[in-house]
Amino acid sequence: MTREHRAARKSGPRTNLYDDITDKIIAELEEGRLPWVQPWGTAAAQAPLAMPRNASTGRQYSGINVLILWGAVIQQGYPTQHWLTFRQALSLGGNVRKGERGTTVVYADRFTPEDEKRRARETGEDANSIPFLKRFTVFNVAQCEGLPDDIAIEAPPPPPGLIEPRVEALIAATGIDFRIGGNRAFYVPALDYVQVPPPQAYFEPINWHRTALHEMGHYAGSGIMPTSQALCCNCRPKSSLRSA
Template sequence: MSRAPARRSTGDRANLYSEITDRIIAELEAGRLPWVQPWGTDQARTAVGLPRNAGSGRPYSGINVLILWGAVIERGYSGQGWLTFRQAKALGGAVRKGERGTTVVYADKFVPEDERRRASEKGEDPQAIPFLKRFTVFNTDQCDDLPEVIATTAPPVPEGLILPRAEALIAGTRVDFRIGGNRAFYNPLHDFVQVPPPQAYFEPVNWHRTALHELGHATGHRSRLDRDMSGSFGSRKYAFEELVAEITAAFTCAALSIVPTVRHADYIASWLDCLREDNRAIIRAASQASKAADWLMGCLPEDVAIPETTPHDEEAA
């Protein structure tokens, strides 16, 4: 005999509704409309479409669409496929250790056996009871060893967009470097870099600057240069680490004959606060950036040629 779903109290359902509503309110207050996809129509960005179960292909519906779209935007996933922990395992894959899942909900109704008997005795239609169940799902970006037809694949990078010397340096670092999604970041908890494809940038040179900035952060991992990366967003420590990564990118760009630039102009105000508060901050940041750039350049194979930059090259770039 099939087992009826466990009853949830009215309070449990109300709490779940409140959680979802609060999340949507936060998105709106941040100036984002969760039901308007912020992605372009080109294939250089996150895949456009409804979120779906990556195993069955069945699309999610209702509030789950907004929840999963929000997770894709917030975490920069490159695809719209999702699986439960068990589904990933059944497909021969696995959710990577430490990955945080996304909670979706399943709403339905069921008729308890007691209600069936009561309705039968009185000749009435049985009354169904609504219920909500929570499920935790993981984006295919969070899984390893999935079949090729299911695994998220970023759009192929057209030949020539990534400079061979930059590609060689990235490979030489042995940092987990992922191309995909619609934002660039370094994840210190799981020690990986993710950068959108070069074709997502108006100028391919800016992809290199971005990639080297994020690799600059990666040098601070405890297994490498072991910098203090404990600062939360908006803190002085966070601003200082961004300054180190930005200068690291500039130094490394120059060493690779890529014209450097300030990529994160929006951090300038917080950098100024750092410098006004500590007149030695820029010296410490530049010193740590030099160590980071030296570490990165030390990963470049010796047989990789670096052309000299000329004024003509700079204009072309």
């Protein structure tokens, strides 16, 4: 089905939810994005590979929602696989930031009307249930603010063994606010923290260590020169990051 055909179908009096989901996945494929693959080599791949989960209830999303939410994480570059409805964000003491657009997911189930239950009791036959599909809008935790610390965005944890233990010990010994995530390496003097991309994004582990120690050098330098003059790379390690 071409994009023109899908556009014409959407112009009808009522948009079919099944068609909406199908069109979204086809569009992802046409753009070269596979929502069931974690592309660690791209700037959009900031979240750890995990099942999408509701940050309020802890329940994992299932079925087609997994593909929908994985696709949203890849397309938007969200750093977490955790999601909330608008009301859930409010109930947790936070809120969805103004201007943020949510992602549509679906809830499928079946129900048995009371009349059908009564008919089944009277006739001794099995009751017939009716399938239904409902839309819900959810927001990635990264689109929210004011949430409790235990629900806030988590940095993608690197797999064991990718970081040299002695370097890891050195980072811990400095007491630095060291963050892993995103697609750039930099030191922020005003907020006094270092951030580097995840080790998984590099062709060779040594390049991650070089980048991390380089940025820590700027952190150390900020204690020697005035904060306003502290260096900040604010760079993308183009030569060492994996390509898509």
